[in-house]
Amino acid sequence: MNTVAAGMPLGGVIFMTIFIAIFGYILIILARLIGGRRTNNSQVKRDIYECGIPVQEKRETKVSVKFYLTAILFILFDIEIIFMYPWAITFKDFIGSGQGAFVFVSMLVFIAVFIYGLFWEIKSKALEWD
Amino acid sequence: MDHSLLMAILLLSPLVGFLINGIRYKNPTANLSGGIATAAVAISFISSLILVADLIGMPAEARKIHVSFFQWMAVDSFKINAAFYIDQISAIMILVITGVGSLIHLFSIGYMHHDKGVTKYFAYLNLFVFNMLILVLGDSLLTMFVGWEGVGLCSYLLIGFWFSDKEKAAAGMKAFITNRVGDAAFLLGMFVLFATFGTLNIQEMNALAPTTAEASWLGAITLGTLFLFIGATGKSAQIPLYVWLPDAMAGPTPVSALIHAATMVTAGVYMIVRLNPLFIVAPNTMMVIAIIGALTAVFAASIGITQWDIKKVLAYSTVSQLGYMFLAVGVGAFGAGMFHLMTHAFFKALMFLGSGSVIHAMHEEQDIRKMGGLKKYMPITHMTFFFGWVAIIGIPPFAGFFSKDEILWMSFHSPLGSPALWVLGAIGAAMTAFYMTRLMCLTFWGKSRVPKSVHPHESPTLMTIPLIVLGILSVVGGWVGIPEVIGHSLGDIPNLLEHWLHPVIKPIPNLTEAEHSMEWMLMGVSVSLATISAFIAYHFYVKSPETPEKIANSIKPLYNLISKKYLVDELYFGTIINPLINGSKRLWMFIDVNFIDKITYVISDLVRGGGGVVRALQTGNLQQYAMLIGIGIVIALSIIIMR
Amino acid sequence: MITDVLMFWFLALVVLGSGLAVILFTNPVYSALSLVMAMVGVAAVFVTLGAYFIAGVQLIVYAGAVMVLFVMVLMLFDLKRETHSFAAGKISGALKLISVGLFAGLVVGGIVMSQGYFVKENEKSLGAASATQSVNTVAGSQTNLNVVNTDNTKVLGTVLFSKHVFGFEALGVLLTVIAVGTVALARSKGGTHAKH
Amino acid sequence: MGNDAFEITINLIKLVAVFLLIVQAVPILVWVERRGSAFIQNRFGPNRVGPLGLLQLLADAVKFLTKEDFAPDKAIKPLFYAAPVFALIPAALAFAAIPLSVPLEIGGYVFRIQGYEMNVGIVFILGVSGLAAYTILMAGWGSGSKFSLLGALRASAQVISYELALGLSIVGVIMMYGTFNLTEMITAQQGAMKFHAFGYEITSRFLPNWGIFYQPLAAILFFAASFAESNRLPFDLAEGEAEIVAGFHTEYGGFKMLMFFIGEYGHMILGSSLMIVFFFGGYGLPGITVDEVRSWAAGVTDGAAGASVLTTLIHFLSFTVKLVLFLWIFIWVRWTLPRFRYDQLMDLGWRTMLPWALGNTILTALVIYFTSVLI
């Protein structure tokens, strides 16, 4: 087959990223130019949103540590899932070459560990939001 | 299904059972954990059945299933794979291990029902089955050694299962340490064989084995096999390393049935049979094996006559029967050895389980002087025990007859054997009949001597099912190896076992054609000897219970010597263990205190002083540490580059 | 192939530039975002080296997961600009810079000097490229750098699940241990040195 | 990128076209959404400007453009302005990797109807769409408002949580087709249902050979997860009006707001396209292979080029029809189902979908193993 169109996708990706970025900024600038400046420039307009009361200066919001815990668990499980990809893609080949059982069992062990971790998290209520 | 998966299931299923039970050992219910453990072994049994069925389907010369999972280690030319193979020999073994094993697991559910550590118990049992399978299936001596050590460990753990009792813990340790002596010899044997053949793979070694016999005592193969045999004496309780087995009866009775009768103790025999092409070319080793085997058979049987503990009697009986197996392999009758191994596994496991049933019924009482007349309380146990009894004393057509007869005949007939060995074997057989009948009489027959506080009862169904199955096996188990002479006269019954094993067993060199008349005569002699001594025992212990005591009193010194087990334990303590301990104590008092401790004090003082100086560097500043690492790398790099 | 050369220099510029930006920004959130940029750049570098799957994993794991965590933590605790973003201490700072400089010089010098060695190694292995181990049997030469190599990932998977299967299992256990450990850590109420 | 200047130019234009395809789809989708919701809720919807209110789009665009562009004082300006621009990128980049039709063959050139052909297409798409979390975080933090920040944290936690289920649910699909390449997947789904099991070849005359019949559970999980990924109802917790105003784009207005919209619809289009590629045969016609269509086209038209154009068009049309159906489901669901609570959302992601996806993976592996090993 002609490899031309297949090509290296990298150039395309970079081109597209740059193109969209430029396109987006142009639109913003365009909107700025067309939208213009209004004369009303009061403080209230330039404040951030605050349910109709004066803005509270302190921005020390209490954020639940759950968010960051979720992110950590996400990383770990994400990697475990990523490890399954090369397995999934080669599984049929392994079966073909007669090593299916070994690869299957090794992945089962891996998944068993994974499930253990998952159920530990569920049991320890780390994944519970209230 | 492909073989690698089946093999993986066969091996891993007990391991998974071990992990499940081992991890959740705190929730003990005997039914659950025992169910898991039994299922695990039963799965193994099913997959081994499938594997063996496949094996039978193959042509006779190519019967072999070889599975290699991964490379375990590789050092230069020394390569060991985690590979396992099933041939005709190991096929028998895996069937026995997983089959008898699952029956014993089933029995244990009932037997250990009230024990606190029941989950732990089943975890150990499963671990044992796993290790035993590795031992049996391993395709190299090193893989086998892993299982060899593993079963030793499990045996230790299970003998000392009730470790809060000091004596039982000590029995476990005794077993472990005695086994270590044998294991060291096994290792040495491995070294010698590796130096000779450059491989530890069993099949390769068997293929490389020379065809001519090695006459010298110091030849490599003779030396290697001798070392291996010493290893086998440790594991299989032969003279001089048999002392641990009777003590091992401290463990739970199903353990004694599984480990110390049916499977682990036969590992030595199995190892020799598996390496038979090597052993057959070392006639000196064979001679040693045969003599030790025969001596052990008689020696242990004589001790068995004087014991009062039901399990001890069975234990010495096991040692004695193992002696027969070694006698068989020693005279080159490897097939007969395997045959006896198999039948022995059936009837001895049966008898141990039966004794477990009795002990269970008697509320942990093991002394046969306090039993008697149990026949009417425990009909099933009695019936199955009866089958075991007739099997072991060699009454035709029960299992033990065929195997024992073949051993005796081969020890007479084989060029490696001699009439003297046959005489020893026959005496042993008579003694076996005597003490077994004695056990039978004192336990089940005669009048009851059961204390008033004990109410014997039949065991629950869970425990009697294995007994019944094993009882049937003890009856029919011998029919797979009906000797040619009998089979010929009854029609055309083939010796199935011999045909099965034939491709993997090296024939005995210079074996002459058997004379049928001679064989019939010897068979008659041994059977009648056994029958006569059984009748004598019956007479002594049922008809006139006072006679044995009189005889014992008339030969008091000899009786005492025998009932104290020939003072072998004391001998070992006096000559080996105590001097070792005393010498070590002196060494400690002199060298350790005066030199080694001093040196360490000086070193520690130096380190402490130096540490005081270097301590200033530990500021807790992470970046400073990183900087020091960086500087170190820079220096190292510049040395490398400037060089 | 001039486009490949240009691509390399462009990516090198992006990676090094955003790498420098990581340590030069005083606002840690900007640092984190430039690190994301650097990681995406590294993924692109992997693509130029023919490691497509690894590049994808780099995107998913590093750029998509690890850095999300960093950014989240920074935003969670609202860590804004710091007046002194670099450590104090003139002498130690100088020492650190000197050691870093020396290190850089030594490594780059070593790489440049080693030219012949690696090239030789390359040719040697190219000559004896075995079928199973060849990631880019053709990509060893510059001209075929861009060919979409179908078997790359499959070879990776095959080797991972045969030769490195124990490392793989060990990592599975490690990840579970970390998952359990971080949850325990995040829940702890502070250490034994509570001096406040 | 290409051999000669012509080809490079075409390829670049193709990329621009793919992007514009998303951008132009947004006003239409907005209109469909408004009319559709009105239809579902028994209202009229926009019907004043132009026929059927179609010109409402134009009016909206004009209104957005003429809005004053400003940023709050507390906002961190570079991030505040960068966030909407970057919101456009991930979905468009990922969408460009999806094959929309059969390659066009004209005069020795082969033009793929897709932005770029990728061998590791799935991994690339997952990786790039994972970057969408940054735009949300940038917008939330750059606004300098606590509602924005809270909304951003919520949204990103939600997006990454469902990325797990998303990634895991397609492991079974990858296992079945043994490839990451989307074109190969589509090729494998062509024609009537046909598979091998236990040594037999099983064919069906009625069902197409689509992934949905092999992986129904994966399809459901994937579809639900792609709802969450695009922050659509019932998973639009990021902008729960009653709790955190409008989420991470509370402070945005005018054209910048529209760009977030484009990003969201882009994700919607991406999710639908992936559904189509993985489970509904991609651009293929149900039960009919590309070769059959091609031979038919060769009979209808004269010349190879004409046949190729016709084939490509037919398949592009097939893809479009499927895409429209799925987008309609997206809209339909939005106006049918109520919003989840946040704890329910996280529960669903971590404790329901993840184990199910895991079970699906194991089950698929088992079935594949035993059907191919057992005789």
Next chain:
Amino acid sequence: MQSTNFLTEVGLNHYLILSALLFVTGMTGVLLKRNIIVMLMSIELMLNAVNISFVAFSKYLNNVDGQIMVFFVMTIAAAEAAVGLAIAVTIFKRFKEINIKFFEHLRG
């Protein structure tokens, strides 16, 4: 050396030098930054640098093991980031302090 080729012929050395420079950048960050989280990020930078050289060697030595090592390094790096951040967050929650200088007080 061959200064004419250096710009136009990209080879293994280019990737290695890129990797080395990136590594040094990260090292500088670890040594000099005060914010513990930025230090962790610098460590990630260093690991990325190492990964580049792994993949470069993998390509030029025709051996896929390098890519698998990258896979493993990424896993370890993610685990390290998770634990490192968990510790940093725990300390921050307790003492409201993120400066590396403060961490000296934690020494035993």
